[in-house]
Amino acid sequence: MRHLAIVGSGPAGCYLADQLLRLVPDARIDIVERLPVPFGLVRYGVAPDHQATKAVSRLLDRVLARDEVRFFGNVEVGRDVRLDELREMYDVVVIATGAPRDRRLAIPGETLPGVAGSAAFVGWYNDRPDCRDPGLRDVREAVVIGNGNVAIDVARVLAKTPGELAGSDLSPQVHECLLAQPIETIHIVGRRGAADAKFTRAELAELGRLEAARPVVAEPQALEQAEPAGEAAAIVALLRGFAQDERETRMRIVFHFGATPVAFEGSGRLESVRFARAGGETLVLPAQLAVTCIGYEAVDCCTAAAGAGVFANEDARIDDRLFVAGWAGRGPSGTIPTNRSEAQRIAQRIAVDFADRGRGGGEALAALLASRGVRVIDHAGWRRIDSAEVARAGAGRCRHKFASTEAMIDAAATR
Numbered sequence: 370m371r372h373l374a375i376v377g378s379g380p381a382g383c384y385l386a387d388q389l390l391r392l393v394p395d396a397r398i399d400i401v402e403r404l405p406v407p408f409g410l411v412r413y414g415v416a417p418d419h420q421a422t423k424a425v426s427r428l429l430d431r432v433l434a435r436d437e438v439r440f441f442g443n444v445e446v447g448r449d450v451r452l453d454e455l456r457e458m459y460d461v462v463v464i465a466t467g468a469p470r471d472r473r474l475a476i477p478g479e480t481l482p483g484v485a486g487s488a489a490f491v492g493w494y495n496d497r498p499d500c501r502d503p504g505l506r507d508v509r510e511a512v513v514i515g516n517g518n519v520a521i522d523v524a525r526v527l528a529k530t531p532g533e534l535a536g537s538d539l540s541p542q543v544h545e546c547l548l549a550q551p552i553e554t555i556h557i558v559g560r561r562g563a564a565d566a567k568f569t570r571a572e573l574a575e576l577g578r579l580e581a582a583r584p585v586v587a588e589p590q591a592l593e594q595a596e597p598a599g600e601a602a603a604i605v606a607l608l609r610g611f612a613q614d615e616r617e618t619r620m621r622i623v624f625h626f627g628a629t630p631v632a633f634e635g636s637g638r639l640e641s642v643r644f645a646r647a648g649g650e651t652l653v654l655p656a657q658l659a660v661t662c663i664g665y666e667a668v669d670c671c672t673a674a675a676g677a678g679v680f681a682n683e684d685a686r687i688d689d690r691l692f693v694a695g696w697a698g699r700g701p702s703g704t705i706p707t708n709r710s711e712a713q714r715i716a717q718r719i720a721v722d723f724a725d726r727g728r729g730g731g732e733a734l735a736a737l738l739a740s741r742g743v744r745v746i747d748h749a750g751w752r753r754i755d756s757a758e759v760a761r762a763g764a765g766r767c768r769h770k771f772a773s774t775e776a777m778i779d780a781a782a783t784r
């Protein structure tokens with residue numbers, strides 16, 4: 370029997386297990402996950418109002434349910450088991466730990482209360498247990514820095530009405546906190562021009578259909594100069610089209626392009642964000658909340674170092690019998706299906722080196738974790754957490770997540 374361990378149960382880890390079992394049907398695959406619950410950013414990144422996207426977790430769950438796959442939830446590599454121990458117990462180990470750390474702007478004021486990175490902010494509104502309440506206070510103006518879909522997610526979640534959030538899994542606590550903010554303006558600010566924005570059409574167009582917020586381009590004349598081709602042309606056309614929307618709404622979402630953030634300002638708390646523009650001009654936007662959506666970096670996995678924000682690899686190989694998949698290896702790019710196509714390629718690469726070396730695999734890992742008193746959550750335990758979250762959802766919500774690891778572990782134990 371050949372034994373393989375995947376560290377991380379996000380899309381990259383789950384798709385890789387699926388693809389490997391197609392190529393190596395006698396493989397036994399163990400997925401080790403630091404949280405008691407699987408699916409990584411599908412659960413804790415994808416916006417709570419995009420349940421159609423989150424539904425991919427049902428497909429990923431089918432992989433975890435297979436007889437050849439074992440889920441070791443609530444087990445962190447580096448805390449509960451060392452990477453070298455895993456490499457002793459398994460023929461192959463794959464790091465699929467994602468890129469959980471916010472890239473920083475490294476400008477003054479980044480640690481002021483009121484300034485958050487999107488990993489922390491999105492984690493908070495998705496109830497990720499290790500993300501603290503960002504302490505929103507009297508937010509009238511919010512500044513979202515970045516020109517990708519995460520920036521749009523953040524703006525949309527801030528702007529949606531309770532009616533628009535019906536059917537989401539936004540928790541009552543987060544929802545109440547957002548509703549308590551008297552938001553009037555949400556600025557989305559990009560360093561480059563509109564033609565360089567990384568928004569996708571569907572996400573940008575959705576901002577034009579919000580009930581209480583109307584998108585506006587701060588300097589529409591800048592759009593007139595842009596004549597891009599392909600996808601960028603569609604994005605610029607959508608931005609131009611926003612000018613037709615003359616509704617009176619409670620909120621405005623204002624796009625600014627060509628503005629580089631240089632400082633978060635305020636005494637004791639964020640009061641404004643300062644940007645530099647071409648020609649030495651300055652833009653200062655008053656703000657009580659700023660969320661930076663400028664990308665993510667991988668972090669070390671025990672003794673494996675994520676040097677420049679990813680694990681250095683050659684065609685997914687880090688070292689002898691050690692591989693990497695997903696955002697941990699290629700950085701924060703692409704969509705969930707990108708991880709599926711990448712998994713096909715990586716599975717083929719791994720299959721070449723995947724020999725049976727008579728190692729202990731999951732039985733050895735389970736024994737080691739038991740000897741250390743680690744409370745492992747298996748697939749049945751995750752399913753109990755899942756059922757309990759759906760059962761306590763209440764009206765207008767599809768799920769009410771447990772926001773602490775302890776509550777999840779309790780739910781996993783309740784039969």
Ligand SMILES: Cc1cc2nc3c(=O)[nH]c(=O)nc-3n(C[C@H](O)[C@H](O)[C@H](O)COP(=O)(O)OP(=O)(O)OC[C@H]3O[C@@H](n4cnc5c(N)ncnc54)[C@H](O)[C@@H]3O)c2cc1C
Pocket residue numbers: 376377378379380381382401402403404407408409410411414415416419422444445446447465466467468469491519522670671694695696697702703704705706708
């Ligand atoms: C805010 C946001 C919104 C997004 N929205 C969309 C969207 O709408 N549509 C779309 O297609 N894509 C979206 N994406 C992109 C998508 O989420 C990623 O492509 C995908 O999740 C990357 O998969 P991954 O498995 O590499 O990483 P992740 O999903 O981050 O999974 C990594 C897993 O590893 C676990 N882990 C980390 N360290 C350890 C350790 N030491 N031991 C054990 N386990 C560990 C983590 O807990 C996590 O479960 C979004 C991304 C973000 C950040």
